[in-house]
Amino acid sequence: MNEKIKWLRNKLLGLNMQGIIITNPVNIRYLTNIDAEGIFLVNRKENIFITDSRYIEHVNSTLTIEDGIVVVNSKDLSLEDYENFFIFCENVGFEENHLTYAKYKEYMHKFKINNFEETEGIIEKQRMIKEPYELEAIKRACKITDDCFDYLKGFIKVGMTEKEVANEIERFFLANGAEDLAFDTIVASGKNSSMPHAVPTDKQIEAGDPITIDMGCKVDGYCSDMTRTIFMGFVPPQIKPVYDFVLKTQMQVIEMLKEGTNIKNISKMVDSSIKLNGFEVMHSLGHGVGLEVHEYPFFGNTVDFLLKENNVITDEPGVYIPNKFGVRIEDTLLINKYSATSLTKSDKNYVVI
Amino acid sequence: MNEKIKWLRNKLLGLNMQGIIITNPVNIRYLTNIDAEGIFLVNRKENIFITDSRYIEHVNSTLTIEDGIVVVNSKDLSLEDYENFFIFCENVGFEENHLTYAKYKEYMHKFKINNFEETEGIIEKQRMIKEPYELEAIKRACKITDDCFDYLKGFIKVGMTEKEVANEIERFFLANGAEDLAFDTIVASGKNSSMPHAVPTDKQIEAGDPITIDMGCKVDGYCSDMTRTIFMGFVPPQIKPVYDFVLKTQMQVIEMLKEGTNIKNISKMVDSSIKLNGFEVMHSLGHGVGLEVHEYPFFGNTVDFLLKENNVITDEPGVYIPNKFGVRIEDTLLINKYSATSLTKSDKNYVVI
Numbered sequence: 001m002n003e004k005i006k007w008l009r010n011k012l013l014g015l016n017m018q019g020i021i022i023t024n025p026v027n028i029r030y031l032t033n034i035d036a037e038g039i040f041l042v043n044r045k046e047n048i049f050i051t052d053s054r055y056i057e058h059v060n061s062t063l064t065i066e067d068g069i070v071v072v073n074s075k076d077l078s079l080e081d082y083e084n085f086f087i088f089c090e091n092v093g094f095e096e097n098h099l100t101y102a103k104y105k106e107y108m109h110k111f112k113i114n115n116f117e118e119t120e121g122i123i124e125k126q127r128m129i130k131e132p133y134e135l136e137a138i139k140r141a142c143k144i145t146d147d148c149f150d151y152l153k154g155f156i157k158v159g160m161t162e163k164e165v166a167n168e169i170e171r172f173f174l175a176n177g178a179e180d181l182a183f184d185t186i187v188a189s190g191k192n193s194s195m196p197h198a199v200p201t202d203k204q205i206e207a208g209d210p211i212t213i214d215m216g217c218k219v220d221g222y223c224s225d226m227t228r229t230i231f232m233g234f235v236p237p238q239i240k241p242v243y244d245f246v247l248k249t250q251m252q253v254i255e256m257l258k259e260g261t262n263i264k265n266i267s268k269m270v271d272s273s274i275k276l277n278g279f280e281v282m283h284s285l286g287h288g289v290g291l292e293v294h295e296y297p298f299f300g301n302t303v304d305f306l307l308k309e310n311n312v313i314t315d316e317p318g319v320y321i322p323n324k325f326g327v328r329i330e331d332t333l334l335i336n337k338y339s340a341t342s343l344t345k346s347d348k349n350y351v352v353i
Numbered sequence: 354m355n356e357k358i359k360w361l362r363n364k365l366l367g368l369n370m371q372g373i374i375i376t377n378p379v380n381i382r383y384l385t386n387i388d389a390e391g392i393f394l395v396n397r398k399e400n401i402f403i404t405d406s407r408y409i410e411h412v413n414s415t416l417t418i419e420d421g422i423v424v425v426n427s428k429d430l431s432l433e434d435y436e437n438f439f440i441f442c443e444n445v446g447f448e449e450n451h452l453t454y455a456k457y458k459e460y461m462h463k464f465k466i467n468n469f470e471e472t473e474g475i476i477e478k479q480r481m482i483k484e485p486y487e488l489e490a491i492k493r494a495c496k497i498t499d500d501c502f503d504y505l506k507g508f509i510k511v512g513m514t515e516k517e518v519a520n521e522i523e524r525f526f527l528a529n530g531a532e533d534l535a536f537d538t539i540v541a542s543g544k545n546s547s548m549p550h551a552v553p554t555d556k557q558i559e560a561g562d563p564i565t566i567d568m569g570c571k572v573d574g575y576c577s578d579m580t581r582t583i584f585m586g587f588v589p590p591q592i593k594p595v596y597d598f599v600l601k602t603q604m605q606v607i608e609m610l611k612e613g614t615n616i617k618n619i620s621k622m623v624d625s626s627i628k629l630n631g632f633e634v635m636h637s638l639g640h641g642v643g644l645e646v647h648e649y650p651f652f653g654n655t656v657d658f659l660l661k662e663n664n665v666i667t668d669e670p671g672v673y674i675p676n677k678f679g680v681r682i683e684d685t686l687l688i689n690k691y692s693a694t695s696l697t698k699s700d701k702n703y704v705v706i
Contacts, residue, residue: 035552053635054550057675096455101447102471104454118455167527174520197407199388282406322410 001068004031004126005047011122012042018089019043020119021107024098026291027123029221032069034059040069043085050074083112093119121296128288128296130310134222135334138289138312141178141217141224142332142343148172148215149228149346153353158207158232162187162200165213173217182216182223182293193229193326196282196318207233210325216293216332223293225314226344227330230351242319243327245277247348249317250329253285257333257340259309267299270317279319286314289332311335312343354421357384358400364475365395371442372396373472374460377451379644380476382574385422387412393422396438403427436465446472477649481641483663487575488687491642491665494531494570494577495685495696501525501568502581502699506706511560511585515540515553518566526570535569535576535646546582546679549635549671560586563678569646569685576646578667579697580683583704595672596680598630600701602670603682606638610686610693612662620652623670632672639667642685664688665696 008031012020022028022040028049029035036059038051047069051059059071086092092111094104096118108116130138151172156165166185173181188198190209198212205211214227229243249270256266263286271281288295289312297305297313307313316330331342361384365373375381375393381402382388389412391404400422404412412424439445445464447457449471461469483491504525509518519538526534541551543562551565558564567580582596602623609619616639624634641648642665650658650666660666669683684695 036550057548058551094454096458097453099454100450101452101454101457102449105449170527171524174523195410197389198411280406 001047002032002066005042005068007126008042008123011126012093015091015093015119015122017091017093017117017119019086019091020093021099021111022095022123023103024095024123026295027095027098027127030123030127030291032067033062034069035062035221038074041085044088046070048072048085050077079110082110086111086113089113091115091117093117093122095119095121095123097121124296127290128311129308130290130312130334134290135310135312137220137222138224138332138334139343141182141219141222142226142345144173144176144178144217144219145215145224145226145344146346147176148217149213149226152213153230153351156205156211156230156232156353159204161202161204162189162192163202165205165211166200169213169215173215178217178219179221180218182218182225186212186214186227188212188326189232191323191325194320194322194324196320196326196328205232208236210236210239210327212326212328214328214330221291223289223291224344225289225293225316225330225332226346227316227318227328228346228348228351229327229329230353232353235350235352236325239325239327242279242321242325243350246317246319246327246329249273250315250331250348253315253317254331254333254340254342257307257313257315257335259307259335259337261307261335263297263299263305263307264301264303267301267303271301274317274319277319279321282318282320283316286316286330288313307335309335309337315340354400355385355419358395358421360479361395361476364479365446368444368446368472368475370444370446370470370472372439372444373446374452374464375448375476376456377448377476379648380448380451380480383476383480383644385420386415387422388415388574391427394438397441399423401425401438403430432463435463439464439466442466444468444470446470446475448472448474448476450474474649480643481649481664482661483643483665483687487643488663488665490573490575491577491685491687492696494535494572494575495579495698497526497529497531497570497572498568498577498579498697499699500529501570502566502579505566506583506704509558509564509583509585509706512557514555514557515542515545516555518558518564519553522566522568526568531570531572532574533571535571535578539565539567539580541565541679542585544676544678547673547675547677549673549679549681558585561589563589563592563680565679565681567681567683574644576642576644577697578642578646578669578683578685579699580669580671580681581699581701581704582680582682583706585706588703588705589678592678592680595632595674595678596703599670599672599680599682602626603668603684603701606668606670607684607686607693607695610660610666610668610688612660612688612690614660614688616650616652616658616660617654617656620654620656624654627670627672630672632674635671635673636669639669639683641666660688662688662690668693 318328671681
């Protein structure tokens with residue numbers, strides 16, 4: 001049995017749960033390395049992955065006997081099999097944020113569960129602390145992202161559309177060792193940059209446009225996340241003070257982050273500073289990064305959470321002037337005992353192309 | 354108010370529901386054309402989309418006054434606002450397959466809902482009947498898929514990896530007018546083709562390999578879905594009878610489909626035929642295609658569903674010989690009053706490259 005499943009079993013013991021049904025595919029991947037549709041059950045004796053004919057061969061080919069996971073085809077299970085899985089389990093956990101109401105009802109009935117209990121993100125919380133192999137994958141994804149940014153400086157030209165740039169980013173990622181995008185790339189130029197989550201359009205890039213590029217890729221399942229706002233031809237004077245403010249904020253945050261930092265305090269500080277400077281707070285300061293591009297911890301003014309060594313998070317303050325322009329600068333950071341290290345390393349000074 | 358929302362309001366009347374909370378993003382897109390995170394509420398008087406700062410500008414820019422949709426930033430809502438949304442609504446519907454257990458509890462409490470009722474896919478079922486503009490988008494996605502298949506015949510060479518071919522398919526789609534993949538492309542060569550849902554690997558394509566390519570793209574949100582099994586260099590004699598059987602089955606199914614056909618009967622017929630020929634049934638015969646690549650109707654031996662004009666479905670029988678090879682042939686079909694028309698039109702005879 002692998003270390004992660006051992007950890008889970010210990011954790012369940014402490015919660016007085018004798019079993020759990022794991023339905024979040026990211027948690028299944030984290031615990032078992034299985035990347036297929038199905039549900040993962042842990043009961044008193046066994047670890048069972050229930051899937052269907054489409055995935056049986058693939059799943060069996062990724063597991064070894066050491067994993068200690070029984071793979072079952074759902075069509076081979078009788079009603080009695082379901083009822084027996086948790087037969088001596090008083091309390092069984094479920095993932096309330098990753099189980100639909102319909103499935104909650106179905107499972108409770110099918111597995112004859114007495115006490116079906118919410119587990120409140122126990123696995124997601126464990127995922128915050130990255131192991132060496134996880135950091136390795138995130139670093140490789142960050143490196144490809146930096147390389148892509150370097151490449152874009154020579155690639156983007158006046159007259160290109162935002163969509164063309166976004167497509168090229170995807171092509172670059174796939175051609176350079178990434179297995180996928182980490183999320184839909186944002187390329188927002190000129191006025192479009194005032195929308196924090198703009199979708200790339202057919203708008204052509206013009207001289208004097210700020211261009212906000214928010215991109216990331218996946219390596220071995222792990223994500224990178226980086227944003228830069230760059231300039232076509234020249235930096236319009238009205239954008240300079242905003243850019244300087246965002247960059248100063250972003251770098252000050254890096255200085256303040258380390259094991260023990262409470263993200264509530266950092267969030268409050270940055271939000272106040274944005275407001276004091278006459279701008280509006282449009283999104284939170286950051287979030288965890290790992291198998292998901294947005295995962296625990298999520299920054300917020302009420303989130304009382306002390307960072308720990310080997311957390312990986314983003315630091316991404318942004319200022320958006322409606323209908324005019326926006327600036328966001330974001331890095332993926334590793335939290336150390338006494339500092340934070342930026343895993344994305346692209347230039348943050350005015351980049352004029 | 355648009356026709357789709359009018360349809361929904363009538364439908365709710367018939368179900369004695371005075372309101373609904375729509376949480377399935379695909380249904381929100383279908384009803385409102387909004388492609389952003391948020392929830393869509395319909396109550397006695399209003400249609401309300403609740404989103405957050407990240408999407409407000411984008412959503413407002415896609416809606417006009419004629420849409421009759423009020424867009425609200427969640428951070429501007431008080432507890433009282435939530436309690437008032439459904440104040441005179443006796444029964445409020447929710448999407449039990451698209452609401453987590455955690456959100457179900459949260460919404461029931463926050464909106465002070467008395468009777469929170471499962472709606473059993475009313476919108477998904479309506480989505481089965483495609484309107485002209487929807488068919489137009491699907492046809493364009495199918496055309497790009499056919500063009501990609503033509504292109505691949507010249508592109509794939511011995512020594513290329515499955516991943517390289519899959520990446521090239523994605524590049525082709527994006528460069529030729531598709532906005533996205535409809536799903537993760539399958540490129541499975543040689544023995545890998547025996548896994549219906551193989552993930553592209555670093556395996557190189559060799560002479561004598563069958564290559565199963567399952568691909569589709571999105572245009573204006575609508576999907577295409579097509580599979581071909583082609584051959585590198587020559588058709589191995591042991592694969593020929595399997596190929597002939599799958600192709601004959603796939604074409605016979607097209608002949609039998611039209612308005613009024615019961616998909617249960619077709620499914621049973623094909624499954625029996627696969628078994629009678631000594632093979633194993635590994636997946637269902639087909640599924641609906643639209644804003645989602647897998648949507649209603651889903652084929653199955655117990656699914657009593659009569660096809661209707663303007664349904665769009667796949668026809669994809671497959672035979673898989675474990676550890677040896679597999680053959681699947683799939684088209685996206687339009688159901689007409691007296692026939693079915695294939696919207697993907699690529700060659701289905703032995704394609705040897």
